[in-house]
Amino acid sequence: MPFANCPVKGRIRALFAEFPATGAVMLELAMKPTSASTPSGLELLKAGILPLSRQILRLANAGTPRIRFLREVSKGLLEHAGCDRLEIWLSDVALDYRWIAHADGTGRFDFARTGTPAGVGEGKPHENDGVAEIAKRILAGATPVSSIHITSNGSWWTNRLSSPAGSAVAWIPLVVDEDTRGLLVLMAEPARLKFSPDAIAALEGMAQILGMAIATRRAQSALRERIKELTCLYRISHVIEQEDVPFEQRISRVVSLLPEAWQFPEIAAAQIMLDGRSNEAGDCSKLVYRQQADIVVGGTRRGFVEVGYTESYEDFAEGPFLPEEQKLIGAVARELALCVERHETYVERCRMEEQIRHADRLATLGQFAAGVAHEINEPLGGILGFAQLIQKSGEISPQSAADVEQIIAASLRAREIVRKIMLFARQTYPEKRAIELSAAVDDAVLFLEPRCAKQGIKLERRLAEPSPVILADPVQINQVVVNLVVNALQATSGAGRIVVQTKDLGGAAQIIVSDTGCGIKPEIMDRIFNPFFTTKEIGVGTGLGLSVVHGIVTSHGGTIDVTSEPGHGATFTVNLPTAAESTGKGV
Known part of the structure; x- marks a missing residue:
């Protein structure tokens, strides 16, 4: 043979x-x-x-x-x-x-x-x-x-x-x-x-x-390279599955595993670039040879994985990288893409669950507030009515007249609070009709311009034209804009700026109010829509403005989001369905 x-x-x-x-x-x-x-x-x-x-x-x-x-x-x-x-x-x-x-x-x-x-x-x-x-x-x-x-x-x-x-x-x-x-x-x-x-x-x-x-x-x-490849992928999978470890820390651990999986780990360096943020193992700025694989999530390139060598070896005569190494870096990029997708899905799920819990809390508070408002409204009406009768009688001393004036002022303030509670609890139902959102917002802002000018704050309008058309109660939309702008005014001092925008997104419309004020601390972000919660001084606010906004927006089938960085202002974004989206047909 x-x-x-x-x-x-x-x-x-x-x-x-x-x-x-x-x-x-x-x-x-x-x-x-x-x-x-x-x-x-x-x-x-x-x-x-x-x-x-x-x-x-x-x-x-x-x-x-x-x-x-x-x-x-x-x-x-x-x-x-x-x-x-x-x-x-x-x-x-x-x-x-x-x-x-x-x-x-x-x-x-x-x-x-x-x-x-x-x-x-x-x-x-x-x-x-x-x-x-x-x-x-x-x-x-x-x-x-x-x-x-x-x-x-x-x-x-x-x-x-x-x-x-x-x-x-x-x-x-x-x-x-x-x-x-x-x-x-x-x-x-x-x-x-x-x-x-x-x-x-x-x-x-x-x-x-x-x-x-x-x-x-x-x-x-070939066997040794295959063992290194499988070991690397196994370790990466193990790291990625550790959901109790912060995402950035997992990415850092993954990149540290890459150099040892290549043929010459002693001169290898690796980098994972994701959404503009880089994690490195070794000095990638000194790479003489490099290979990359894109990280693609949902069809969008979000970054890349890069591995290379910082020196040249005589063994590189036919090329520095093995075909298996190109396959490996591609597999790592795909694993990272799946990790990003799972992480973002997890974050979105947590956000939605928190929104549901928050909505449940607000619903419970609304029911409680409605009961309180009904119990207060009747005796409050009596107090206000009798105080006004005494005031009109003219048979009281000047001191008593001043006291009655204070009673009437306090009663009117209490009645306004009850009205806002009723709005928050949705005990008053909106009278919806097709309106042009930009015009409604412009009308609301118009009455606030003098107040902004008095405080030295610049008020800018950026209203969409043609205006998106929504199915809404114009009075309540006016209340939403006024409350958001007043909230921005109270948070802004000095030569600040407030920008009010409307946008047409096709099936949805947006009202965006942003300011350059003090911003919102992260630890209170999830409480700002709670009724009676306020960070303002006593007598400056009731703590119901944002609660009322939330109630009105929700009753119109919309959502409200807020982003803020302490010391750099806040942005409130109201999302409302357009009239066509609300009725299923054109206006």
Whole structure:
């Protein structure tokens, strides 16, 4: 059975059967010595073949990177064979390459994609000699030229090649696997050694050991990279699933796992850029080579994952990154996209749940407030009525008249509070009709301009034209705008600014009131719509303005949102359905 087709477990046995001279390395090998007193190349090979084989297989089992592996193997072969130069030619389904090493330790790696017109060995004129030409002939299946010996195992050799002049050269077939064929080429000056059939037989056996080592190195390297890839993805998945850990902290942990998953972690650096914020492991500003994969969430590019190397290695001859690494960085980007999507879904769910809880609290407060308002309204009407009767009687002292005036003022204030409570509790129902939102907002703002001017605050209108049309109670929309602007006035001092806007979003319309005031502290943000909650001084506000706004907006099928940064103002956004959206048809 041909050696290349033997089962893996039988290859060593077949090697010894097919190459008895190598099997006995250890067997009596003999090469014609150039002198009786100097050990021949074969004697050196015989003395070192066993430790050399062990060294080669040890390098292969370690999955040593290709260039380092070739350099170490070449050093050992040249030393033990007594040659001046070594070449390894390999060709597989993806790549042709030629490795050239010299006894002085220098080396060069040429490669070309399989099927390219020039192929390997074409790059430098001084390398375009007879050695390369014959190597190409052998790989192409051509017949030997004159003065070339050929063995039954397909090796070519000569002790007097014309170019380079007089060189002793051997071209030994390399069998790596079914898809990879190649040659081991050894050269020496004739004055140093001459090849013989026994020497070629020994080198054929060594070439087969080298072929097995190359196959093992490839398998071990691929296995190690696959283990690193799977380990990296497993650790990333574990980090992403830790929902009790803050999102930014999880992203930072993910990026720290990336460099060690690449082929050369000692010079690797990584970066995750997400929504303009960067997390780095290593110094990405020094990257010499880099690869990226986009983070795409819901069809939108939100950032990227980047991994690269800060230095250049000789192993980068055919490219710094493995195909598996490009797949890995793509997988990491997809995992991060899913993580972002899940996180945003979780945040939105929490926000909606909080809104529901808040709405429930407001509904409960509204029911309570309605009951209180009804209980207060009747006796309050009596107090106000009797006080006004006393005032009109004219039969009281000046001091009593002043006291009655205070009673009437307090009663009117209490009645206004009751009215707002009724609005908040939705005990008064809106009389809805189609109105132009911009006109309604403009009317409300008009009455507040003098007050703003008096306080030195600039009031700007940015009203949509044409105006969106909504189905609403114009009086209540007026109350919404007035309450929001008054709230902004009370929060703004000095040369501040209030901007009132309307927007048409198609199926929805917006009223936006923003100011440059003191803003709202985060710890009270979820309480600002509660009735009677206020941060103002006693007598300045009732704490019902925003509660009334919330009640009116909700009764119109809308929502109200607020954003604020303490010291930098606040923005209230009222979202209302348009008339067409409310009725299901055009106005």
